Amino acid sequence: MNRRLVSVIANLSAAIGLILAAFPAAAQTPEPPAGPVYIVQEGDTLWDIAIRFNVSLDSLVSYNNLAGQNIYVGDRLVIPGLENLSGVLSIQPMPLGETLRSLSRLNRVDPAILIELNRIVSPMELYAGYGLILLQPETEPVSGGRVSLATGETLLELAVRQGSSLWSLAQTNGLDRTAAVLPGDPLFVPGAQDAGPGAGLPAAISSASLDPLPLTQGQTAQISVSLASEATLSGLLVDRPLQFFQTEGGAWVALQGVHAMTDPGLHPLRLDVTLSDGTVQSFEQMVLVQDGHFRQDPILQVDPSTIDPAITEPENEWLFSLTATVTPEKYWDGLFQLPVDSEFCIRSMYGNRRSYNGSDFIYFHTGVDYGICSKAHPFDIYAPAAGVVVFVGPLTVRGNATVIDHGWGIYSGFWHQDEMYVTEGETVTAGQLIGKIGATGRVTGPHLHWEVWANGVQVNPLQWLEEAFPHP
Numbered sequence: 001m002n003r004r005l006v007s008v009i010a011n012l013s014a015a016i017g018l019i020l021a022a023f024p025a026a027a028q029t030p031e032p033p034a035g036p037v038y039i040v041q042e043g044d045t046l047w048d049i050a051i052r053f054n055v056s057l058d059s060l061v062s063y064n065n066l067a068g069q070n071i072y073v074g075d076r077l078v079i080p081g082l083e084n085l086s087g088v089l090s091i092q093p094m095p096l097g098e099t100l101r102s103l104s105r106l107n108r109v110d111p112a113i114l115i116e117l118n119r120i121v122s123p124m125e126l127y128a129g130y131g132l133i134l135l136q137p138e139t140e141p142v143s144g145g146r147v148s149l150a151t152g153e154t155l156l157e158l159a160v161r162q163g164s165s166l167w168s169l170a171q172t173n174g175l176d177r178t179a180a181v182l183p184g185d186p187l188f189v190p191g192a193q194d195a196g197p198g199a200g201l202p203a204a205i206s207s208a209s210l211d212p213l214p215l216t217q218g219q220t221a222q223i224s225v226s227l228a229s230e231a232t233l234s235g236l237l238v239d240r241p242l243q244f245f246q247t248e249g250g251a252w253v254a255l256q257g258v259h260a261m262t263d264p265g266l267h268p269l270r271l272d273v274t275l276s277d278g279t280v281q282s283f284e285q286m287v288l289v290q291d292g293h294f295r296q297d298p299i300l301q302v303d304p305s306t307i308d309p310a311i312t313e314p315e316n317e318w319l320f321s322l323t324a325t326v327t328p329e330k331y332w333d334g335l336f337q338l339p340v341d342s343e344f345c346i347r348s349m350y351g352n353r354r355s356y357n358g359s360d361f362i363y364f365h366t367g368v369d370y371g372i373c374s375k376a377h378p379f380d381i382y383a384p385a386a387g388v389v390v391f392v393g394p395l396t397v398r399g400n401a402t403v404i405d406h407g408w409g410i411y412s413g414f415w416h417q418d419e420m421y422v423t424e425g426e427t428v429t430a431g432q433l434i435g436k437i438g439a440t441g442r443v444t445g446p447h448l449h450w451e452v453w454a455n456g457v458q459v460n461p462l463q464w465l466e467e468a469f470p471h472p
Contacts, residue, residue: 033063034083036135039090040075052091052131053079054119085113087135093213094130096269096285097201105173105188106146107134127266129214129288146186155181162189202281204228204273210287211471217292218260218351220454220463222470225252225271232274238267238289243326243409243455253470255408257457260351260364264291294351296361306397306442307356315397322391322403323411323453330407332385336464337430339384339414339450340370340437347371347447350460366458367413367451372437379437381414381448383428384464392420398449399441402434409455410469416441416449 038049046069050057061069063080071077079089094103100120104111117133120126149158155175159166169175173187181187201208206226215221223242225233233252235242242254266286273281305311347369354363372379383404390411391403398415402422405411418438422428439446452461 033078033080034086035063035078035080036082036085036087036089037076037078037138039088040071040073040077042073044071044073045069046071049077053089053133055080082117085117085135087137089117090134090136091131092134094126094128094132095213096128096210096287097205097208097283098126099200100126102146102186102200103132103134105186107136108172108188109135110174127286127288128210128269145189147189148186149181149183151183153183158187163191164189200283200285202273202283204231204275204281205271205283208271208283210269214288214290215258216290217258217262217264217294218460219258220452220459220467220469221256221258223254223256223269223271224470226250227252227273230276233271234274235269235271237269237287238262240455240457245328245330245408247470255410255454255469257454257459258289259457260292260294260366262289264289292351294353294364295349297348297352297354297365299355299358300444302356302442302444304357307359311396315395319398319403319413320456323409324456325390325405326409326455327388327405327407331387331427332406332410332430334468335466336384336452336461337382338465339382339412340448341378341380344370344448345373350451350458350462367415367449368461369447369449370437371445371447379418379446380433381417381435381437383430383432383434384412384450384461385430387412387428389422389424389426389428389434392422392424395441397442399443400435400438401441404428404434409453411453412461413451413453414448415451416443416447418446 038053040049046057046060050060057069059080060066060077064077100111100114103109104114113135114120114132117135118125126132147158147162149155155169156166159169162169169187169189170177172190175181204227206228208223208225211222211224212219221237223235223237223244225244227233233244235244235254237254237256238258240256242256244252244254246252265288267289268284269287270282270284275281348365350365350368352365353361354365355361356363385406387404387406389402390405391401393401395401395415398413400415400417400420402414402417402420403411414435416438417435417440419436420434421436422434428434437446437448450461451458452464453459
């Protein structure tokens with residue numbers, strides 16, 4: 001190579017060096033912080049996430065290099081303080097009948113990690129509806145289900161029955177020795193189809209569920225139970241004895257209202273199974289009831305006689321007695337229908353706290369009020385579901401009233417009517433004309449007050465328009 005060419009190359013390299021030196025080096029992509037990831041869900045806020053994972057809002061923001069507090073569904077947030085863990089964090093309500101051990105096996109998570117994530121001090125904290133934090137691997141989870149060890153069966157026999165191996169079952173379920181499993185103890189088996197019962201259920205109960213979880217003031221709860229053999233089933237939710245009915249599929253279902261004034265917090269759910277020999281197997285677990293966050297209606301001015309306990313209490317007791325009767329036949333099918341024309345306006349929601357004539361807000365609205373938006377619309381009232389009319393007549397507080405028994409302890413009430421078009425004992429169908437909106441009884445103007453009762457408790461009727469009972 002000649003000297004002139006070497007000189008040109010040297011000068012060019014020097015020039016390139018000067019140009020590069022004039023610009024700062026490109027910023028290096030920072031390493032993501034260590035720790036498990038939480039994927040933002042609909043309705044989440046940074047504040048809620050910080051509280052749930054017991055971290056400060058500032059640390060959550062700084063750890064994830066967030067410019068502000070705006071987050072979006074699908075965002076991946078690393079939770080500080082858990083640098084020793086990796087994977088994806090999720091939150092699910094604690095199912096009925098589960099234990100820490102059964103959930104750790106089902107989700108293949110070390111019990112010690114579940115205790116750390118959820119700051120569990122006592123097993124009593126794991127009530128049904130508890131927002132349990134789970135840790136799952138980033139990879140696709142292993143499909144499978146739970147299978148219980150039968151009486152007299154060994155783990156080896158179970159492995160053969162499931163087409164697995166003894167050591168694979170032991171490793172998957174964190175067993176330090178193969179004899180550490182008792183009959184009825186549920187194990188996770190890769191590839192198994194059976195979900196299996198919760199570990200806390202007695203042998204007489206094949207499965208049990210409570211929906212929704214957690215419960216909320218004013219909701220209708222569905223308790224579904226499958227029994228292992230012929231038996232009699234009873235129970236209690238909060239303070240109400242449950243009424244169970246068998247579905248076509250053989251499961252037993254109870255529909256129970258949660259009173260709108262139930263104290264938020266933990267309440268008991270108990271199931272009692274009486275076997276053919278008279279022995280009883282019971283299961284009890286605490287259940288979370290959430291605040292319904294009901295609003296306050298404006299103070300209402302009404303006829304003082306309609307809030308006089310001497311008048312209201314006998315009428316209430318009569319209605320409680322009427323709706324306490326449980327008809328074993330189920331008349332309705334699927335969703336309830338709107339009892340008025342679709343153009344009517346809701347003037348007051350179920351559960352709203354109320355004051356009459358300046359009293360404290362010690363009352364609650366027991367149904368939904370449909371007011372009149374336009375005189376062009378018909379004032380007609382329709383049966384929301386099939387049933388049998390059990391009362392038609394005038395009442396002091398409720399005015400001209402109709403009560404329909406839909407079976408299984410479910411009732412509808414229609415108050416303040418101007419006209420009533422059905423008679424006691426009459427069978428009605430969904431959508432049948434039953435009356436006309438009026439302004440009788442304790443009212444401040446014409447409207448329909450519609451309420452639904454579930455086993456002796458007034459519940460939010462709108463839930464019955466949106467959710468079919470019973471459901472799978």
